[in-house]
Amino acid sequence: MSTNEIVTKPEDDSSEMIAIQSELALHHLEAVLKAAGATLQDVVDVTVFLQFMDHFNEMNDVYRQFFKTDCPARAAVAAAGLPKNALVEFKAIAAV
Numbered sequence: 037m038s039t040n041e042i043v044t045k046p047e048d049d050s051s052e053m054i055a056i057q058s059e060l061a062l063h064h065l066e067a068v069l070k071a072a073g074a075t076l077q078d079v080v081d082v083t084v085f086l087q088f089m090d091h092f093n094e095m096n097d098v099y100r101q102f103f104k105t106d107c108p109a110r111a112a113v114a115a116a117g118l119p120k121n122a123l124v125e126f127k128a129i130a131a132v
Contacts, residue, residue, distance in 0.1 A: 054091040054123045058098040061126050066102070069130055078130040079108045085115035085125040095124055 069075055084099070086092060092112060108128075118125050 051091065051094045054086075054088075054094045055098050057122060057124050058095045058126075059101075061124060062098065062102045065126060065128055069128075072130070072132055074130045074132045076102055077106065078132055079103075079128050080131050081129040082108050082110045083127040084110065084112040085118060085127070086112060087114075087116060087118050087121075087123045089114045091123060 066076060069078065082103075084095065086095060089112075095112075115125070
């Protein structure tokens, strides 16, 4: 199973907004996984697309609240021009 999660809020590129978008997208990822009969523990790979790499630490703080142990493989890349001017997008692959 593979899913991309993106959530947008009013245009704001602040550290607070990256945390909000990260949390909302990861909650949405949990919901998509649950609907497929899976959980975050089933995720084997995550790619994080960040509009600004300067936001990595704020995103990572939120990410660690969701993936606490046995974290999946992960890559984080800069991606200018995310859809709907989002600050972050998560692509996850889960073994279901």
